[in-house]
Amino acid sequence: MPFYEAVWENGEKSVMEAADDAEALEGVMAHHQRAVDGERGGPAGNPANRIKKVLKYKEHPANFGEEGTLSKDEVRELLKDFGDVVNVDQLVATLRDATSSVDHSAGPHDSMYKMPADGELELKV
Amino acid sequence: MATIAFQRLSQLVTDYVMGASGTITPPSSWTCALSTTVVGSGANMARGSVWSATVSGSNVNEIASTTAAGYARQTIAKTINQAGIDWGTSTFDSTFSTGGQSTTADQVTFGAFTGSGPSPNGANSWAITDGSTLNAGQLYFAADTAATRTFASGDTELVTATIKAG
Numbered sequence: 398m399p400f401y402e403a404v405w406e407n408g409e410k411s412v413m414e415a416a417d418d419a420e421a422l423e424g425v426m427a428h429h430q431r432a433v434d435g436e437r438g439g440p441a442g443n444p445a446n447r448i449k450k451v452l453k454y455k456e457h458p459a460n461f462g463e464e465g466t467l468s469k470d471e472v473r474e475l476l477k478d479f480g481d482v483v484n485v486d487q488l489v490a491t492l493r494d495a496t497s498s499v500d501h502s503a504g505p506h507d508s509m510y511k512m513p514a515d516g517e518l519e520l521k522v
Numbered sequence: 523m524a525t526i527a528f529q530r531l532s533q534l535v536t537d538y539v540m541g542a543s544g545t546i547t548p549p550s551s552w553t554c555a556l557s558t559t560v561v562g563s564g565a566n567m568a569r570g571s572v573w574s575a576t577v578s579g580s581n582v583n584e585i586a587s588t589t590a591a592g593y594a595r596q597t598i599a600k601t602i603n604q605a606g607i608d609w610g611t612s613t614f615d616s617t618f619s620t621g622g623q624s625t626t627a628d629q630v631t632f633g634a635f636t637g638s639g640p641s642p643n644g645a646n647s648w649a650i651t652d653g654s655t656l657n658a659g660q661l662y663f664a665a666d667t668a669a670t671r672t673f674a675s676g677d678t679e680l681v682t683a684t685i686k687a688g
Contacts, residue, residue: 398590400594403631403633403634405631409629409631410607410631411594411596411630411631411632411633411634411678412594412595412596412597413590413592413593413594413633413634413636414586414590414592414593414594415590415591415592415636416590420591420592420636420637421592421636423636423637423675424591424592424633424634424635424636424637424675424676425634427634427636427675427676428633428634428676428677428678430676431676438677438678439633439671439673439677439678439679439680440669440671440672440673440677440679441667441668441669441671441679441680443678443679443680445678446678456654457594457595457654458597459551459553459595459597459653459654460654462550462551463550463551463653463654465547465549465550493550493600494600494601496550497550497551497599497600497601498550498551498597498599499551499597499599499601499604499606499607499608500606501599501601501604501605501606501608502605503605503606509597509606509607510597
């Protein structure tokens with residue numbers, strides 16, 4: 398089943414698995430309407446948020462880099478930022494971050510993931 | 523509210539931190555999951571619990587394994603205070619018996635849920651785990667939710683995970 402990344406107006410993001418676009422939109426828009434109506438967002442009483450965008454993926458975007466592997470060329474590229482003497486712990490941290498699925502340069506209304514989205518749902522808000 | 527640290531978390535200290543193991547290693551990213559299983563005090567989850575769709579013994583059962591209806595695991599990056607959802611700056615509690623270093627992750631959001639809600643429904647705990655496949659991966663630590671959360675269309679659930687290493 399496809400996965401969807403809901404990017405909320407307040408900058409929060411959540412990944413959803415739904416059968417299809419219509420189902421994902423149904424849930425997202427039901428939550429959005431609660432924000433418009435001033436209703437609570439969930440059983441814990443959290444406030445509801447308005448939706449900003451919904452991105453679509455063929456698989457969970459957290460799967461990016463899950464194998465924890467890099468090609469030699471990718472490793473060589475990362476080594477270019479190091480001098481002639483390499484701190485091993487810093488090297489390990491750099492290599493590890495390269496396989497992280499999270500994009501730390503993402504803005505509040507951007508996807509939080511490195512995996513490119515396969516599309517974006519049209520919202521009627 | 524009960525909490526539990528699973529075997530894998532302890533093993534990361536003994537094998538990875540102390541012994542630089544190349545096989546017992548942290549995942550490339552953490553994920554947060556919701557479970558129908560109560561942490562309890564030994565009659566439910568245990569330190570050696572594993573994820574399973576089978577409701578038996580100390581198995582930890584994830585919600586939505588039959589019908590997702592908007593559920594998916596949420597990522598917490600393996601970084602500190604970067605943009606995106608990751609861990610905060612850790613703080614130190616010097617109390618002799620209960621102290622330690624603790625860190626709190628940025629809040630993650632589950633949902634919005636859809637249709638008639640996920641099946642199984644009724645989250646009683648959240649767990650820090652790895653991977654995106656339901657009822658799979660390693661378990662690291664878990665805590666009970668304040669009450670059973672039964673989700674319906676449009677619901678979201680917020681979780682803020684804190685870990686204290688004492």
